[in-house]
Amino acid sequence: MMTEEIAPLRNQINAILERNRYLEEQNLQLRQEAQFLRKQIQSLKERDSDQKAVLVKKFHASSLASNCTSKEKQFLPDNYNLNCKQKVLELESKMKEPRVPKPPPNPKQLQATQHARNEGVQGPPPPPPPPPPLSSKLQGGVLKAVQRVPEVVELYRMLTRKEGKVDAKAGSVGIPVAMNSREMIGEIENRSSYVLAIKSDVESQGEFINFLAKEVENAAYKDMADVESFVKWLDEELSYLVDExxxxxxxxxWPERKADTMREAACSYRDLKSLETEAASFHDDPRVITSVALKRVQALQDKLEHGVHNIERVRDSTSKRYRDFRIPWEWMLDTGIVSQIKLGSLKLVRVYMSRAVSAFKCGQFLDDDDLILNGVRFAFRVHQFVGGFDEGSRRAFQELKMLASK
Incomplete structure (x- = not known):
């Protein structure tokens, strides 16, 4: 009797224990899932502010609240409708108040003449027209103090032949081909506020645009600094339009070709002047270790060669366009900024060779042969780029040559 009563109880206990093990396994899985979800929630919270900012910006781009779905409206700020009304009022005000352009900047020469007239002194006569462009064959050798040093080429060939390899990259820099790509603006153009704003500018800013077009057509300068000032003024005025x-x-x-050419010239001139300034202001800090200093010199030389090669590559075709649009072009010749950049390269090669000689004498490098070889390679590279060495570079090279001959 007792055995019959105990057997069902034992079965119930076993079933309860089995159920308990199953629940513990489920509990462990739920804890792991809960921990994973907590991490996900934390990650979502961190990105929540960015997502809200993107959503608000997206919905603000539309001027009609009716374009938003009911699901999107819950993310919109409370003052969305007010902002839409303000945008419409702004568009209406634009149509009522056409842009009044600022006068273009006066050329420096004209300012000097006006100042002289105000002082009661007759201004200087206008300069003669620029000479015709020189052919590429006659433009070499513009640095009077620079002379070719055949010893540089001889030493370079001797060392590279000894190493069993020729540095085919010396004196040249790979120039990546610029690829122009058009941005896709179809999504923006489909927005009603964008189309409405463009239509408003077309209808209300006609006189303003005609004034700018006339100024661009009549623009003729002899100094690139004046072109830069004019382009800056033009960009500021055109920024008033919703989409230029x-x-x-x-x-x-609208004289699009001339306006784009003036912008191109101003940008190229500014980049070249920046390289000239960077090369002229370069200073070798003796506290910097030699390996780092040599890498800095090489990096700057890469930039100088890249900038000069870019100008030389397009100089013939570009200078003709500049002349047609009455834009200064003489600065692109070897007698202009390019000569100053090449003088900066001579400064770099003096620093490089002096550093290499000092490091060799102090025994800072384990492999002195590589140090001297790299110095000769860099000297050859700059020699070919500039077209020779000046007196200071020749003296520095003689010291390097003496070490290479040992």
């Missing part, structure tokens, strides 16, 4: 390209394409008389 989209608005100006409705004005067939």
């Amino acid at each position: 390209r989209a608005v100006l394409k409705h004005f067939p008389h």
